[in-house]
Structure formats: C-alpha cells, structure tokens
Amino acid sequence: MSRYGKRADMVVHEEEPFNAETGLSALAEDVVTPTNAFYVRGHGAVPEIDSATWRLHVHGLVERELVLSLGTLREALREREVTATLQCAGNRRAGLIAVRDIPGEAPWGPGATGTATWTGVALGDVLALAGPRGGHVGFKGADVSSEAKPAQPFGGSIPLEKACRPEVLLAWAMNGEPLPVVHGAPLRVVVPGYIGARSVKWLERIEVRSEPCRGYFQHVVYRLLPEDGIVGPGLGMPLGLVALNADVLSPADGDTVAAGPVEVRGYAFAGGERHVARVDVSADGGACWSQAQLLEDLGPWAWRHWQLTVDMPPGDHEILVRAWDSSAATQPEDEAALWNPKGYVNNARPRIQVRAARG
Amino acid sequence: MSRYGKRADMVVHEEEPFNAETGLSALAEDVVTPTNAFYVRGHGAVPEIDSATWRLHVHGLVERELVLSLGTLREALREREVTATLQCAGNRRAGLIAVRDIPGEAPWGPGATGTATWTGVALGDVLALAGPRGGHVGFKGADVSSEAKPAQPFGGSIPLEKACRPEVLLAWAMNGEPLPVVHGAPLRVVVPGYIGARSVKWLERIEVRSEPCRGYFQHVVYRLLPEDGIVGPGLGMPLGLVALNADVLSPADGDTVAAGPVEVRGYAFAGGERHVARVDVSADGGACWSQAQLLEDLGPWAWRHWQLTVDMPPGDHEILVRAWDSSAATQPEDEAALWNPKGYVNNARPRIQVRAARG
Numbered sequence: 152m153s154r155y156g157k158r159a160d161m162v163v164h165e166e167e168p169f170n171a172e173t174g175l176s177a178l179a180e181d182v183v184t185p186t187n188a189f190y191v192r193g194h195g196a197v198p199e200i201d202s203a204t205w206r207l208h209v210h211g212l213v214e215r216e217l218v219l220s221l222g223t224l225r226e227a228l229r230e231r232e233v234t235a236t237l238q239c240a241g242n243r244r245a246g247l248i249a250v251r252d253i254p255g256e257a258p259w260g261p262g263a264t265g266t267a268t269w270t271g272v273a274l275g276d277v278l279a280l281a282g283p284r285g286g287h288v289g290f291k292g293a294d295v296s297s298e299a300k301p302a303q304p305f306g307g308s309i310p311l312e313k314a315c316r317p318e319v320l321l322a323w324a325m326n327g328e329p330l331p332v333v334h335g336a337p338l339r340v341v342v343p344g345y346i347g348a349r350s351v352k353w354l355e356r357i358e359v360r361s362e363p364c365r366g367y368f369q370h371v372v373y374r375l376l377p378e379d380g381i382v383g384p385g386l387g388m389p390l391g392l393v394a395l396n397a398d399v400l401s402p403a404d405g406d407t408v409a410a411g412p413v414e415v416r417g418y419a420f421a422g423g424e425r426h427v428a429r430v431d432v433s434a435d436g437g438a439c440w441s442q443a444q445l446l447e448d449l450g451p452w453a454w455r456h457w458q459l460t461v462d463m464p465p466g467d468h469e470i471l472v473r474a475w476d477s478s479a480a481t482q483p484e485d486e487a488a489l490w491n492p493k494g495y496v497n498n499a500r501p502r503i504q505v506r507a508a509r510g
Numbered sequence: 511m512s513r514y515g516k517r518a519d520m521v522v523h524e525e526e527p528f529n530a531e532t533g534l535s536a537l538a539e540d541v542v543t544p545t546n547a548f549y550v551r552g553h554g555a556v557p558e559i560d561s562a563t564w565r566l567h568v569h570g571l572v573e574r575e576l577v578l579s580l581g582t583l584r585e586a587l588r589e590r591e592v593t594a595t596l597q598c599a600g601n602r603r604a605g606l607i608a609v610r611d612i613p614g615e616a617p618w619g620p621g622a623t624g625t626a627t628w629t630g631v632a633l634g635d636v637l638a639l640a641g642p643r644g645g646h647v648g649f650k651g652a653d654v655s656s657e658a659k660p661a662q663p664f665g666g667s668i669p670l671e672k673a674c675r676p677e678v679l680l681a682w683a684m685n686g687e688p689l690p691v692v693h694g695a696p697l698r699v700v701v702p703g704y705i706g707a708r709s710v711k712w713l714e715r716i717e718v719r720s721e722p723c724r725g726y727f728q729h730v731v732y733r734l735l736p737e738d739g740i741v742g743p744g745l746g747m748p749l750g751l752v753a754l755n756a757d758v759l760s761p762a763d764g765d766t767v768a769a770g771p772v773e774v775r776g777y778a779f780a781g782g783e784r785h786v787a788r789v790d791v792s793a794d795g796g797a798c799w800s801q802a803q804l805l806e807d808l809g810p811w812a813w814r815h816w817q818l819t820v821d822m823p824p825g826d827h828e829i830l831v832r833a834w835d836s837s838a839a840t841q842p843e844d845e846a847a848l849w850n851p852k853g854y855v856n857n858a859r860p861r862i863q864v865r866a867a868r869g
Contacts, residue, residue: 388787388838392837392838428747475734477750478751479749479857481847483841488840496838
C-alpha cells in the first residue's frame with residue numbers, strides 16, 4: 152500500500168505535492184471507482200484538520216454571514232447524495248505531450264478521472280441560509296500552494312446558477328465512508344460536470360462575489376491557451392464545464408491479447424447537462440465501426456461505461472473510439488489539433504494500439 | 511421578390527413545400543437576419559389561419575385544460591422578447607452530400623440558419639396556468655405534411671424542464687413586426703438552443719406528456735443514424751440540443767478576392783447553455799492560426815459573428831475555421847467523419863477555397 156492508503160497500482164507522478172492517477176485496470180474494474188484507487192490531484196501539502204474545531208465561513212455578497220460547524224451542517228440541512236465523475240483538466244495530457252512536449256506539467260494518462268458517490272449537503276441549501284447577492288460563488292481550501300504566485304490557498308469559483316443546483320454538494324463522505332484526509336476531509340465541494348479543480352478540497356471559506364474568482368488557479372492557470380499563447384493573468388479561455396470525453400479502459404495501449412474475440416471496454420462522459428448517447432468502436436483504424444453497448448446508467452453526473460466484443464485476427468490493430476452526446480456533438484478526431492501549452496482538456500477520440508497473437 | 515415576400519437572393523431548394531435558405535451575403539450583412547431573408551423550412555403547405563378564430567389548446571397531463579385566444583395570451587401574460595438563432599438540423603448538409611450523396615434530402619448549404627428577435631409570451635407562463643403533470647411538452651402545428659407516414663400535422667416535443675425556462679417563447683412577432691404567415695402566424699414556438707424542428711410553426715395544440723412525442727418527425731425523421739443505419743421508428747439517436755457550430759459568411763467558397771488584406775467574417779453558435787469562447791481562422795489550410803475578433807454579443811441564445819483580416823498573397827488559399835465553446839469543446843475536423851444517412855448536424859470545422867488575384 153502506498154501513501155494515504157492508496158492501492159499500489161496507482162501511478163504516482165509526484166510525491167510532494169502528492170499527485171497520483173488511478174491504474175487503468177482499477178478504472179476498468181467497476182463503474183464506481185474504489186476510494187483507495189481514486190486519483191489524487193494536489194497543489195500543496197495535504198492539510199490535517201481537526202473536524203471538531205473546523206468551521207465553514209460563508210461571507211461576501213450575502214445578507215447574512217455564517218460560521219458553521221460540521222455538526223450544524225448535519226443537523227440543519229437535508230443530507231444528499233450524488234454519484235458524480237470528477238475529471239482533472241489535465242486528464243489525458245500524455246496524449247498531447249506525445250505530440251509536443253509540455254515541460255513542468257504532470258503527464259496524466261487516462262486515470263486522472265474517477266466516479267464516486269458523494270454524501271453531504273447541497274451547497275444551495277447553505278447559500279440559502281446566507282442569502283446570496285452576487286453572481287459567483289468562490290471556494291477557498293486549507294491547502295496552501297507554493298506553486299502559486301504568490302503562495303496562496305487553492306481555490307476557485309462557479310456561477311451562482313450552477314452553485315444553487317441540487318447536484319452541487321459540500322461532501323463529508325465518499326463511497327459511503329467518511330471523506331479521507333487526502334480527498335478533502337472534513338468537507339469538500341463536489342461540482343458535477345465541471346473540471347475537478349472546482350471541487351475544492353479542505354473547504355474553509357465560501358465567498359459570494361460579483362465576478363469570478365481572481366485567484367492564481369482560476370485566473371492564471373486553469374485556462375485554455377492558443378498554441379503560441381503564454382500563461383498570464385486572465386489570458387486564454389477559462390476552463391469550467393467539462394465537454395464530452397471518452398477513453399478505452401481495456402485493453403491497454405500496447406497490450407498483446409489473444410487473437411479472436413476481444414472485449415473492449417471504456418467510459419464516456421458528457422458532463423451532465425448532456426448525456427452520452429452513443430459510442431462507436433473500430434478495431435481496424437476506422438475502416439469499420441460498430442456501436443458499443445452502453446452499460447449501467449448511474450445518473451446524469453456520472454460517466455457511462457461501454458463495451459463491445461470485436462474480432463481481432465492475429466496482427467496489429469488500432470482501436471478507435473468515438474462518442475456522441477445528446478446534442479449530437481462528437482469528439483474531435485485528432486489530439487495534435489488540441490495541443491495547447493498547458494496540455495488541458497484533451498477530449499480527442501481515443502486511439503490505442505493492440506497486438507493480437509495466436510494463443 | 512419571390513414567394514412570401516422573400517428576397518430574390520434566397521436559394522430555393524423546393525417550391526412545394528416551400529424550402530429556401532438565406533443567401534450567404536444576406537447572412538453576412540448583419541447579426542440579426544432580416545425577416546425577408548430568413549430561411550424557410552417547411553414540411554407541408556403553408557396554412558392560412560384566421561387569428562381571430564384561432565385558439566391554442568393546452569391538454570394532456572395537466573391539472574386544467576385550456577383553450578386560449580391570442581387576445582387572452584396578450585392580456586393575461588407578460589410579454590417577453592428573446593434574440594435567438596434558429597438552425598435547421600439539415601444546415602450544412604451540402605458538405606456531407608459532397609462526401610457521399612444523400613438522395614431525397616434538401617441540399618441545405620450554410621443558410622438554413624438565422625437570428626431574429628422574437629416577441630410573445632413564455633411557454634412556461636402558459637404551462638403554469640394549466641399545471642403540468644408530465645415530463646414532456648409536445649407541440650402540434652396546423653401544417654399537415656404528406657411526407658409523413660401517415661400524413662399528419664408537423665410536431666415535436668421538448669422536456670418540461672426546458673419548456674419552463676424563460677427563453678422558450680410562444681411568439682407572435684419577429685424582428686418587431688407581426689409574425690409572417692410563412693414563419694408561423696399567428697403563433698409559433700421558439701425553442702432557443704434546440705434544432706429548428708422543435709420551434710413548431712402555426713401552433714395549435716400543446717400536450718403535456720409522460721414521454722417524448724412519438725410523431726413521425728421526432729420519432730422517425732430527426733434522428734442521428736450510424737453510417738449504415740436505416741430510417742425507422744425510434745432508430746438512431748434523437749436530435750434536440752444544438753452543438754457548437756461555426757461557418758464562414760464572407761468570402762464565399764470559390765470566390766476570387768483582391769490579393770492583400772482580406773476580411774474574413776462568419777458566425778459561431780454554441781447552443782445557449784454554452785457560449786462561444788474563441789474562434790481561430792487559418793488562411794493557409796491550417797499551418798498558421800490566428801484568433802478572430804468576436805463581434806456584438808446578442809445574448810446567450812444567439813450566434814456570435816466574428817471577423818479577422820488575413821493577408822492573402824496571390825494564389826489559392828484554403829480558409830479553415832475552428833471554434834471553441836465555454837466547455838472547451840471544439841468542432842470535429844472532418845466532414846467525412848460526420849456523414850450520416852440523413853445528413854444531419856454537420857458541425858465540422860468549415861473549410862472554403864478562395865483565390866486571391868492581383869487587382
């Protein structure tokens with residue numbers, strides 16, 4: 152077992168701050184990602200917080216400022232649950248790095264994403280106690296990041312309209328157990344359908360604002376730049392909503408499999424406002440496509456696993472996947488066209504190479 | 511002037527039913543499409559309705575059935591206005607036909623789309639009078655289509671959640687004037703962000719239902735099929751929400767322009783739940799890209815025009831465009847990959863050929 156009780160098959164990209172992605176086979180195992188396999192993306196040291204003395208501060212453009220203990224949240228507000236997929240904006244960055252190097256950024260593969268059942272209270276119910284008077288809701292965590300200029304707690308904001316939706320939670324439990332320290336205990340935000348960065352861990356402060364958060368991570372870092380762009384305050388396009396994405400979970404890129412019928416399995420995720428409508432798979436580099444079977448539906452905010460058995464005669468095969476969402480949007484074909492200086496939001500059609508060998 | 515007061519530069523694909531698209535230069539002229547240039551998509555003869563005796567019937571899964579005159583709608587409910595882009599699901603079908611023929615379908619070019627200011631009442635306010643008890647809201651028009659099997663009035667449905675949103679109108683005016691007969695007088699639905707087929711013209715009946723409309727057009731026709739798919743009840747994926755799209759409005763494909771600085775202009779549209787975030791233009795087939803300037807913002811439900819001046823030395827040039835929306839989704843690169851048997855929802859990156867000649 153590695154740090155924080157994580158499974159040994161995590162792929163650790165960095166020890167301090169701790170950044171590790173879920174192993175591919177762990178993702179393929181089940182539609183809900185086991186907590187001890189769930190990816191960890193950190194920007195600073197993991198804070199250890201005394202939940203008894205912890206308080207949530209709600210302030211800013213509100214009718215009434217609040218200071219709330221965990222006990223108050225549990226007693227005053229209805230407990231809610233959502234099964235939601237979190238996806239790091241840097242998920243699948245490795246595919247972009249293969250096109251052109253992106254120094255200084257963790258080479259996340261396919262495992263900076265996962266799905267869990269989150270339990271807590273609705274952010275909207277907390278905001279209703281305070282009486283919000285601004286268009287944006289900012290979150291500040293207890294984790295101080297020295298990556299930031301200047302060093303500061305991690306944070307971000309979402310529009311008030313999203314913040315008040317029932318799926319947005321302040322969560323104290325994950326997959327039915329108390330939230331682990333490394334996943335944000337005692338309380339974290341869970342914003343289904345937005346990049347993982349908005350699901351702020353170790354939540355301490357909620358600020359209702361008139362404009363989006365201007366902290367380092369939202370205002371400088373998590374933005375989509377043009378190919379020749381540079382990082383800087385307010386440059387590029389802010390990231391937020393998650394667009395349609397899909398990936399292959401089994402077999403793995405570069406695997407050798409037994410020739411004959413091969414079960415190909417993966418996931419597709421459309422963000423939530425849109426749902427996954429169809430997934431096609433090709434085992435011959437795109438000459439022929441067949442529709443995959445969509446597996447268990449865990450609700451609008453979670454990915455959908457899919458599977459298809461394809462026949463692979465002996466030899467090398469290129470498996471391609473293309474997903475559609477309910478707006479009939481499909482994925483861009485080519486990773487190279489999505490390259491950007493920070494390597495974010497690679498949602499190109501996945502493409503893997505597999506060799507089929509006689510048993 | 512052609513039929514129905516339309517400008518002579520409409521491109522007429524069919525006389526009966528009347529189907530005509532806006533000429534490219536008319537689209538390029540202004541961010542709001544003049545009514546006499548607005549595209550017309552019909553499935554049957556244009557009905558002539560006596561607005562004095564016309565009634566709107568609201569029925570189905572409702573607490574109270576309604577029969578409403580225009581006068582009642584005007585007196586009882588607040589007047590609302592929305593500037594919204596309508597886009598036919600077959601818009602840009604010509605690009606797919608160029609890949610592989612699609613017999614029997616109108617070869618819409620870039621002009622089966624347009625933006626107008628619509629005035630009327632909110633569908634949600636009408637539904638509130640009736641007390642909806644079902645998850646879907648169906649619309650039935652007065653236009654009977656013999657294309658349908660069996661022949662039937664045109665219709666469709668949207669989810670109740672969308673129907674109750676403030677942007678969804680029952681409109682009696684277009685660009686500040688009474689709705690023309692050819693555009694659905696005396697009352698039509700306007701569903702911003704959905705395919706044009708849901709904006710049912712010559713509205714007569716609203717039915718609250720427990721499931722989507724099973725009429726010919728929604729259940730059989732307006733669906734996305736796989737490449738080898740066939741048309742049939744419930745086959746393929748139902749169309750509804752509009753995904754990110756963009757096109758070049760000036761110059762036109764095949765034009766010759768004066769060598770030197772050339773102003774390229776177009777539109778981008780992200781549906782409404784997402785907005786247009788960025789548009790890139792290349793005048794050299796994708797070797798170099800520059801960001802276009804986004805022009806007037808008419809609100810979330812309308813397209814955004816963009817422009818960029820590019821330098822074109824003498825010779826042949828391929829202009830490519832790629833847009834991103836606020837979920838960082840971008841358009842698929844290749845029309846060929848989007849081919850489908852009905853030629854719907856072509857939202858590939860536009861590509862046009864232009865020759866620059868010395869003055």
